[in-house]
Amino acid sequence: MAIPVETFFLTPDAQGTLQAQIQQMVAEGILSGRFQRGERLPSTRALARHLGVSRITVTLSYTELQANDYLTSRGRSGYYVSDSAPEPPAFSTPQKRHETVDWSRAIGQRFSGGVTPRRPSDWARYRYPFIYGQTDPTLFDHANWRLCAIQALGVPNFRALTTDYYDQDDPELIEFIARHTLPRRGIIANPDEILVTMGAQNALWLTTQVLLNPRRTAVIETPCYPALRDILTLSRCRLAPVPVDGQGLPPDAIPQGADVIFTTPSHHCPTSVTMPLDRRRALLARARDLDALIVEDDYEFETAYLAPASPALKSLDTDGRVIYAGSFSKSLFPGLRLGYLVGSAEFIQEARALRASVLRHPPGHMQRTAAYFLRLGHYDALIKRTAKALHTRRLVIEAELAHHGLTVAGQSTHGGSSVWVKLAAGLDTAQLAETLRLRDVLIEPGQPFFVGADAPTNFCRLGYSSIQADLIPEGISRLAAALT
Known part of the structure; x- marks a missing residue:
């Protein structure tokens, strides 16, 4: 070189x-x-x-x-x-000039300091990784994804690869979402009501920026998706945490003055409980009474392997007050960072303008590759294969937890890829996680999912998308042994 x-x-x-x-x-x-x-x-x-x-x-x-x-x-x-040139000292670091800037004064707004849980970057080297949301390489369709990526690099797709769409998206991906993905959730949308995002988290950020300000109130579930809590905190809006129960977000507990209601009805994060149909209708009625908007994060709806997925809130909405966020990152692989927003054209217009001012659009090559993978049927085949594996793993983890007398506090009635476990009162699962890490087991402590300073410490989430079924028994056994 x-x-x-x-x-x-x-x-x-x-x-x-x-x-x-x-x-x-x-x-x-x-x-x-x-x-x-x-x-x-x-x-x-x-x-x-x-x-x-x-x-x-x-x-x-x-x-x-x-x-x-x-x-x-x-x-x-x-x-x-020279091959025999002096070796640099092991402690050698580039010399920096002495900085005189007082960054405590220079930084006008801080974005660090959230408590979003972080998994070890080397999680895959652990033998028993009960980590949520990571791709199992034994299930992913590497060959067909590679072929779709090569096809997207071909001459016929040169414009899709190189064009600056500015505030637009790949028309082939938009067409597939409109004609295939959304109808499965009972949602009908025009192209001007759909926006491709850099994953669901980016979709939630765009939505928050467009809808909220310091004078407006956002309702958030507790426990909840930690990244959403951090996004809302940074928006400086008023935050109204509402505890969930065994059926998800209770509509009657939503306070007066709520402007935007954030919910995960298909698979509540992190408990995975599914909101029943009658409660979904009640939630829509409550939002109508408050003249509030609902942001529906419909992550993981594809993992409904026990029963058909319930209709999306957006499909039941007759007022246009539900904004729907979906993602391919969970069902394909998290590094894809490809999601979408569905809402009224007026809302999408503003979200599109905001996205253009920040990142213009997600890379055209990734959009076209995903469009081919979806259109050629590889996505559906992957979902079926994954659902079958997750069903097997769920049966194993349920049996092992029951065998060791551990309490499952929440899981989806339709499927999912994780269970929410409640341990003995007073137990600190953050300390437990560190103990288990030294025993080659990874779990996710539950405290970061709660809103407020008095968050309970005795919950944890056990994901089973990244661990083989035959390894689950020993992993749960080591978890149980660490509790004695």
Whole structure:
């Protein structure tokens, strides 16, 4: 690999001759680890022209560095970092200038500090990862996704790959969502009522920015999706947490003055309980009485392997007050970051304009690849294969939890990919998670899912999308052993 000539520059206040300065630049690059052994330096002619010095000055510098074994010359090929050049110290770090900016004053608005749970980046190396929302490589259709990606790179799709859509989306993906995905949920929408997003979280952020301000009140479930809580907190709107029960969000508990109601009726996050049809109708009636909007996060509706999925709230809405958020990231793979919003054209117009000002549109190649994968039937085949595996794993995890006397506090009546477990009162599942991590088991502590300072500490979520069925018994056994 060649070291770019732009890496080198002379500073006006540098001490010593030009030859000494060039030697120092190269030596410091090697000692700091920026220049690796075997990398080729710029030619003497190129570096001299770049620095505005004579070629002989550079040649003498390189010759001296070669004599000190920093560099080696390879015939007519040029100068390279020597294989026996001094090793950079293990603790060596690039020297930074002393900063004088007071960032506590300079930062006008803070976005860090949320308590969204974070899983280890190396979660896949653990033998018993009860981690929610990750892709099982044994189930994913690698071959057909690769073929669809190659097809999307072809000449016929050149415009889809390279076009700046500005505020628009891939028409083929929009058509599939409108004609195939949404009708399965009982939703009919025109193209101007659909917006592709960078996953469901981006959809929720766009919705929050368009609908809420510090004078408006948002109703949020507790426990809830932690990222949504953080998004709402940053919007500075008034927050009204409403505890869920065994059927999800109770409409009667929604307070007066609510402007926007956020809910996850198909699979409540994190308990996975499913809101029954009569409560869905009651929720719509309550929103109508309050003249409030509803944001329906319909994640994981595809994992209804025990019974057909309940109709989406959006499909029951006759007033246009429900905004629907869906995602392909959960059902395909989380790194895809592809979701969509469905709502009245007036709302989508504003969300589209906001998205354009931030990121314009999700990458065209990813949209077209997903459109091919969906249209060619690979997506449906993947959903069926995944549902079958999740059903088997659910039966195993239910049996093992019951065998060890552990309480399942919530799970979907239609399917899902996780269970919500309640442990003994006073137990801190954050400490338990650390203990289990040392025993090759990963769980998700429940406290970050609650709103408020008095959140209970004795809940945890156990996902089973990323763990094989035959490993579940030993994983649950180790969890139970850690409780004794």
